[in-house]
Amino acid sequence: MVAVLMSAVAASSGITVIYTMLVTLYRVFPGSASVGWTVTAYWLGAAIFAAICGRLGDLLGYRRVLLIVLVVAAAGGAVAACAQSIAVLIAGCAMQSIASGITPLSMGLVRENLSSRQIPSAVGLISAAGMVSAGLIYICAGVVVDHYSWQGGFWLKVALCALTITAVRLWVPQSSCRASERINFVRGLAFAPALCAILFAVQQIHAWGLMDPRIWGILIASLVVLWLWARDQRRVTNPLIDIRILAKRQVILANVCMMCIAIGAMQLGQVFSLLLQQPAWTHAGFGLTATQAGLLMFTINSVAMIASPWSGRIAARYEARRAALIGMGMLVMSWTGLIVLRSNLLLFVPGAMLCSFGLAFAHTAVYNLIIEASPAEQTGEATGLLYVFFSCFFAVGAQAVFTLLQGASVNEGGASFPAAQSYVAVFAYVAGSALAGLAIAYVLPRRRGPGRQSRALDSARVSGPARVR
Structure with a gap:
């Protein structure tokens, strides 16, 4: 470990x-x-x-x-x-x-x-x-x-x-080696250029504009390539990326939960770092130095040392679904609360720490959801695909937050910073994405957690054959 x-x-x-x-x-x-x-x-x-x-x-x-x-x-x-x-x-x-x-x-x-x-x-x-x-x-x-x-x-x-x-x-x-079958790496890697093109198009939205035909041309062409690649991988006996694992309900919903986290709460670093260092004369920021902001961001992130292991313990004792519900619920409450707490540093920091706590709690729960639903021999593949979802939608979320921050600005001496109402819009947007994640977590299939399964088996062994039946 x-x-x-x-x-x-x-x-x-x-x-x-x-x-x-x-x-x-x-x-x-x-x-x-x-x-x-x-x-x-x-x-x-x-x-x-x-x-x-x-x-x-x-x-x-x-x-x-x-x-x-x-x-x-x-x-x-x-x-x-x-x-x-x-x-x-x-x-x-x-x-x-x-x-x-x-x-x-x-x-x-x-x-x-x-x-x-x-x-x-x-x-x-x-x-x-x-x-x-x-x-x-x-x-x-x-x-x-x-x-x-x-x-x-x-x-x-x-x-x-x-x-x-x-x-x-x-x-x-x-580790054990399972490479006994032949895999066509050339066909299996066809998703890579299409995925790069999608991320490139998302990154260029700010420079080219959302309605630029180049953006939509790249996106449509890339999606067509991904569809053809997915159809091919479903047909071959030994695919490089077995996308059939995505057909499981819990895996699909867990990836959607990660999508909700990536487009919203995962933008915490970008939003809080800017807010902490933005000049106080804008009536939206706190005017801290880069070093002060860095130390404060470290403090905010440190709550993960409690939140993530706690989320894991709940998943072990009960189920990862319950941990996901708790984490998403905390994200909804904390980001909504920042709309009120944003103007006072002494109130903002505890609220920001609660946001980080909920993020760590939910993030850990999503990985445990994937592990619960995936065969042991496909753990790396399933969690790797989850990271792909995270990367793609993190880029989408970054563009969304950037657009919201540009909605209203404060200008002085050639400098331009987001206005207070822009931060309110961002906090509401993140709370909304967390609310969507909470709804998705609620419809996850219920299942007995590993800890409860183990205790049930132990009880059956102690009670004898009648109890097992």
Whole structure:
């Protein structure tokens, strides 16, 4: 578990380090309009690698594929640190996006090595490690970039990957290999360019406009390719991505729940970071420095250390459905409450912590929903597909939040910031998406949690044959 949690930290460092140094990169590469592609390239690669690495973990062994992923991510960090041009920097960030595969591989390792009663809590620990370490890495990377060099942020990521590789080699048992069948990788990977095109179109909405025919042309063509690919994968005997797993009701609804989280509550970092640092003269922000905001964001994210394991314990004792209902309900209440609490920092911080608590609770529950409904040998594949849904709809949510923040602005001295009513619109939008997620969680099928099943079996063994009948 120590090695798996270190892997979660390495995974969370991927995009966090890039976010931390964006302002610095604009200074290092002045006049370049391509700096934003460091983030875009990362998310494009993340959506693809999560599904592929999860599936390869099911086939070749989770430990082996995890080590390969960590090596490639470390190499990407080194390439970015040594980059002398923006093109090489983007290539390095794209290589680092393979770290998205760590999450499904970690879920597979946990399911392979722990008992059924321990799995939900372990999933909670992985989720907590990712959220809390993201806040800590934000601070550490900022210190390295401010006091040493911008390359130091990427070298920090290389060091994290190197330490994790050592831990995995020492402490993680060998995984079983199931690659006995032949798989057509060329046809199986046909989804990758279509998925990249969809994410690219979503990213370009701000630059081209929603009604631009290029946006809709790319989206329609990509969806047609995805439909043809899905039909082909359903027909072959040994598909690279077995989309038939999505036919299960609980898997479908869990992915829809993740969609609701990604378009809304997962935008927490973007919204809160801007609100905390926005000048006080706008009557909407709190005017904190970047360091103060970073420390406060770390504090807000730290509640995941309680929320995620607690969500896992509820899933283990009862069912993941109950944990999802609790998490979604907290998100609805907390984001609605921020509409009233947003004007006072002393009231806003507890409200923001409750938002983070609900996010961690619901996020952990969704992964446990997927694990409950998926065969053990398809854990990596199922959780990898869940990450694909997350990546796609996270990009959609980011564009929606950005549009709402531009709805009304306050201008002074050439500077423009979102007005108070724009933040109210964002809070209402996130609360609405959480309410939709709550409705989806409510219609999830009821089932007996692993803990209750184990206790029932134990009781049957003690009571004898009559009790079993």
